Amino acid sequence: MRTINKSTALGRIVKTDASCIINGRNYPGIPTLVWPEGIDEQASSWLRDLMTTNGIPASSAYEYAKILRPFLRFCRMRGRRWDSVDDHFLIIWREHMRSVDKADIPRINTSLRTIFAFYRWAEQSRHLRYHVGIYDPADLPVHVAEMTFAISAKKIFSNSRHGKVHSGWTTCLTLTVPRTSQGRRHTPTEEETRELHEKALNHQEGERDSLLYSWAEEVGARRADLTKLLTSHMPTIDQLADLIDKDEPWDIQIVRKGGGVWHLHPLPDLLIRTIDWIGHGRAEIVKRCRDTLVGYKEPPEILISARTGMPLHLDSITKIGNRDFAAAGIKNASIHRLRARYCVHLVESLVDAVSADDLLEGSKSNFFETILTKAAEQMGHMSPMSLRPYLNYVLDRKLRTADPAKARILRSSIRQLELHQQTLVRRLSKQDDLQAAAKLIGSGDNDQAAAALRRLADKLSDATET
Numbered sequence: 490m491r492t493i494n495k496s497t498a499l500g501r502i503v504k505t506d507a508s509c510i511i512n513g514r515n516y517p518g519i520p521t522l523v524w525p526e527g528i529d530e531q532a533s534s535w536l537r538d539l540m541t542t543n544g545i546p547a548s549s550a551y552e553y554a555k556i557l558r559p560f561l562r563f564c565r566m567r568g569r570r571w572d573s574v575d576d577h578f579l580i581i582w583r584e585h586m587r588s589v590d591k592a593d594i595p596r597i598n599t600s601l602r603t604i605f606a607f608y609r610w611a612e613q614s615r616h617l618r619y620h621v622g623i624y625d626p627a628d629l630p631v632h633v634a635e636m637t638f639a640i641s642a643k644k645i646f647s648n649s650r651h652g653k654v655h656s657g658w659t660t661c662l663t664l665t666v667p668r669t670s671q672g673r674r675h676t677p678t679e680e681e682t683r684e685l686h687e688k689a690l691n692h693q694e695g696e697r698d699s700l701l702y703s704w705a706e707e708v709g710a711r712r713a714d715l716t717k718l719l720t721s722h723m724p725t726i727d728q729l730a731d732l733i734d735k736d737e738p739w740d741i742q743i744v745r746k747g748g749g750v751w752h753l754h755p756l757p758d759l760l761i762r763t764i765d766w767i768g769h770g771r772a773e774i775v776k777r778c779r780d781t782l783v784g785y786k787e788p789p790e791i792l793i794s795a796r797t798g799m800p801l802h803l804d805s806i807t808k809i810g811n812r813d814f815a816a817a818g819i820k821n822a823s824i825h826r827l828r829a830r831y832c833v834h835l836v837e838s839l840v841d842a843v844s845a846d847d848l849l850e851g852s853k854s855n856f857f858e859t860i861l862t863k864a865a866e867q868m869g870h871m872s873p874m875s876l877r878p879y880l881n882y883v884l885d886r887k888l889r890t891a892d893p894a895k896a897r898i899l900r901s902s903i904r905q906l907e908l909h910q911q912t913l914v915r916r917l918s919k920q921d922d923l924q925a926a927a928k929l930i931g932s933g934d935n936d937q938a939a940a941a942l943r944r945l946a947d948k949l950s951d952a953t954e955t
Contacts, residue, residue: 500524500558504551507784511541517784518547518799520554522561531571532557535610548799556603572617575639579604579662587664598663599804605660608640623658675821676829682706686908688816689809694795696770698809699908700763701792705824708753709831712806712824717743718791723764732757762908767791774798 505519520536522529536557539550563582564571583601586592592600605621612621622638642658677685682702689698704710704718722741724732732739738754745751755763771793778785778798790800810824929938 500529500562502551502554502558504547506782507786511537515784516540517786518551520547520551522554522558524565529561531611531616532561532607534614534616535607538610538614546800548794548797548802551797552802552804553603553606556600557607560600560604572611572620573639574608576641576662579640579660583662583664594664601660601663605640605642609642609658674826674829675819676826677819677822681817681819682827682830684817685813685819689813690908692813694770696766697792697795698813700766701806701809702813702824702827703759703762703908704753704755705827706830707759708755709828710753711828712803713745714743714751714753715792715806716790716800716803717745719789720767720791721789722791723767724760729757729760729764732760763791 501523503521503523505517505521507515507517509516509519516537519540520533522532522536532554536550536554539545539553540547560582561571563585564574564578569578579601583597586597586600587594608617608621609623611617612619612623619633619636620638621640622642625644641661643661644656645659646656685702686699689695689702692698701715704715710718718741724739728739738756739760741753741755743751743753771791774793774795775787775798779787782798785798787798788800792801793799794801794805806824814822929935929941
């Protein structure tokens with residue numbers, strides 16, 4: 490009797506290596522779904538087409554595979570053929586995700602849209618016929634014009650950045666986020682943010698994850714911006730020295746979805762931490778992947794997965810954030826709320842710069858309209874009015890305190906130095922003597938630190954002589 494590997498029984502995702510050539514082009518990383526009886530042809534064909542026809546990156550195709558696999562596993566466990574799935578069965582799966590898997594509504598909706606995309610592809614590529622309702626009534630033959638489709642669909646419209654209207658189809662089965670949960674977003678406090686970094690740094694890839702939070706908090710980067718940070722965006726040593734000398738931020742241009750250009754302005758201290766991680770933590774990941782993964786090629790992105798060496802996916806960033814926010818006890822918040830902290834600091838700095846003398850003249854003055862417009866430009870908001878609550882919050886706080894704008898920059902520098910120090914101490918965790926000396930330096934006990942370093946030097950000298 491043949492023994493079935495447990496991982497294969499549950500569905501195994503196998504990725505192609507650099508030897509995979511389609512139409513004369515290399516396609517490493519194409520996900521293929523395998524069951525005990527062999528390759529899942531329909532699922533694997535869709536995943537392949539996503540990369541070869543639609544041009545999505547391998548990391549995104551892999552995330553789709555990770556959603557498709559449990560759904561098809563759910564079908565198999567209930568004896569349901571993939572090509573017989575209908576709305577009723579999709580609702581059963583949706584409620585299973587909610588009640589058994591304890592998935593939140595955004596994750597459930599993402600999964601539903603992904604599975605719908607798979608069935609839409611199957612309909613369009615004629616693996617299914619008149620099974621998914623992605624047709625305008627006028628385009629249907631007479632004999633099917635009045636039929637009810639097994640999988641329903643609704644037409645959606647969107648405007649491109651050039652004003653052109655595009656149409657498409659999506660599922661009708663997504664859930665609505667309750668209004669009560671939409672209005673309770675929490676912006677982390679200073680103490681909570683420090684705890685968040687501390688929890689992140691306790692993990693194996695904590696240096697990278699702490700950088701994620703710092704780029705959101707100190708620069709206002711969105712999740713999508715984080716995935717597009719490139720090693721080539723970093724300044725050279727001479728450029729960094731010049732920034733430090735002039736006490737100026739660095740300008741990074743990010744190309745967003747749709748071709749729009751967005752600017753990030755990190756301060757030197759955050760750049761130093763990032764460059765240091767590129768040269769150490771990231772370099773170790775790249776080396777390990779080169780040694781173990783056939784055909785691996787280092788990506789240009791800064792923030793990469795420790796397991797695959799490929800750029801972090803948006804869902805991975807969300808998962809990392811959920812883990813650390815929960816560990817830090819920060820409720821009703823996410824990485825995006827760190828960007829809200831940046832927004833408050835930005836508006837506060839602009840208030841200080843524009844109206845140092847008559848600060849509380851009134852939020853409806855031309856000065857404050859200018860502040861909102863400038864803040865909207867730097868935050869990437871379409872309308873300045875969306876930032877009105879932040880301005881009102883800042884003005885209210887100014888009644889109680891009058892921290893100058895330079896205090897924010899000083900706090901940012903101190904935080905980045907503290908986080909960098911923690912990183913360096915953890916990097917020395919395998920060198921007990923060096924770690925002990927580093928802790929002594931951190932506590933200000935320079936005499937004891939010097940003695941510890943002298944003892945270490947003596948050990949190294951003895952080892953060299955022998």
